[in-house]
Amino acid sequence: MKKTKEKPLRPSWMKLDSAGTLYPATRTRSWNATFRFAFLLKEDVNPALLKQAVDALYDRFPWLYTQLENGFFWSYLRPIPRNKNTGETSVLVCEENDYPCRKTRLFHTDEPMFRVLYYKNRLAVETFHAACDGGAALEYIKTLTAKYLQLNGVAIENGGELLDWDVDPSEGELQNSYHAVYRKNASPAPKKVVSYQHRPPQMRGYFKLIHAIIPVADIKAKSKSYGISITEYLVAVMFLALQRIPLDRKQRHHPLTVRVPVSLRGIFGSESQRNFSMFTHISLQPTPIRRTLDAIIEALRGKLQEGITEERMRAELCANTGLLEKLPVRIVPYLLKRQVVKRSGYFSELTSTTVITNLGIVKLPKSMQEHILRPEVILCSTPFRRLQTAVISDGNIINFTFSGDSKDTSIAKEFIRALSEEGIRVRVETNCQGEEDRP
Amino acid sequence: MRCNACNVDVGENHKYCPLCGGGLTDEPPVLQGLTQAPYPALRYKKPKPTPTAIFFFCWIPLVVFIGSQVAFYAGSHYITLLTASGLLCLWTAVVRPISKKYLHLSNFAASNLFTFSFLALVSSCYSLGFKAGVARFAGFGAPILLLIAAAALFSAAMLTRSRRYRFVSDFFVLLLIGIALIIFKRLFWDIDWLTFMPSCAALAALVVLLLMNPRAFAEELHARFHF
């Protein structure tokens, strides 16, 4: 065996971060938490160059080019192999021929926890959540697209809005920031209650997307007139839509709850490129008489701001990951621990009706903007929550995506109709256009 | 194209409104300059139901249990032989293809189940006072199977260089099973040399790996057993 003295360029294995331990545990046979980011380019994607770009980023994103491995107390991450001579990796780069957000291959494979797909002018990266969260995956696809465009002959300045791909990954990027932020004596987080569940008939293996493309100017003017942020406005409209669908009488005592994931990087000043987000819940008890949008906005005013303060986020974080820091929990074999983690993950899903994750505006260098039409983000549906929504913007338009494994479009319909009633222009696109997909 | 019911623009090649399923009118879009981005056209096919893990993990011990009971009551060596060959068939048909599919002996647990079912057979036969035939065969069979597993693991570790150290925890499992077997034998039978072998083989394999590259071995150990 060859013996090398120099420090290895990348660790031979990596611990999962605190949130990352949840996702391998909650996976089922047919599902795992896989989400997608995509960029629509102006020209069709060249697969050979794309593969080159993917291979070239192997050293820069060591947390992504990994696969899960079973340990006795915890699963952990192991780097995928790379051909020493050609630099080729085993990342799957292929043309899209299935519904988005299919489950990722995990354990016992050389493929990493993400795959790169292309279809005509769409370049998509689908990532398993244990590797990183949305914010970090967005950084990856930005860098990947930049590298791809560079190989395509476009001059792109490294750094700035992009991660510098010529430097080594820093300690901070690889850090488990949950652990760094954890405090023993944090204030308790508010108690979670089971929320209203919208459960249209599920179609296993199906995946319906509805993209609502909305001009930023329209929605900005509207939210400004109410004196709230765009996210708050979208959450309010979501509540309006949830009110309008016929609610299940049996669940009338449960509140309607929207979960809003929050990236903690800004709040705690972390540069982690792995999981580092938490969520805040915004609840509203349904009333016999439907509220108007104004009434909803009044009821919600300040709730989101209140939910994302540093103190509140630290409390949530400590409540969610605190157990993982305790020695008696850590020394239980993973086989047993997994069952507990799985159930707590499932319970956590029951505490919200739907999710709105807002990735905000994607900042790209000018030279890249000219080659990109718009970004997309898609969340997978989960075994319990049939509808998820995600928002991303390029500064001109907002791409609001509904996704779920059901034909039902009632919430999307009510949401978009509510927006149109407010005078906001909307364009709708979908991935299912066949006769049998008709709602 | 537009849907007037929903008051939204809809892409060019849509036959109906994606939201309400209603018809479209051929009006110019309100939002100009947006390019349509199609997805591959797919037809939904209901996925075939896959046998669940529970099913797989339950039926082998069940077969063994029923088989051993039948063997005990019938007191027949033929039935015992039949159970054993039935198990062998199961192993060939189900367990082996799985462990072959995943190179890393990933479903090592599944293969171990086979060994465990043999152990169950032995223990149930013993507690029922049936010492002949089955018990003797299985009493020798279990350690031999473990020994074969240890040898297979070791050769696989030596052949696949990049994965050499990943077998560490599997060897540990073998070691533990071997030790459990010795305790079991000590409690119920006299120790015979065969029961020592699996533990010795697993231990030897671990020592060989350790000597080959102590640092990598330590790293592997840390990865596998970090808490």
Ligand SMILES: [Zn+2]
């Ligand atoms: Zn319509």
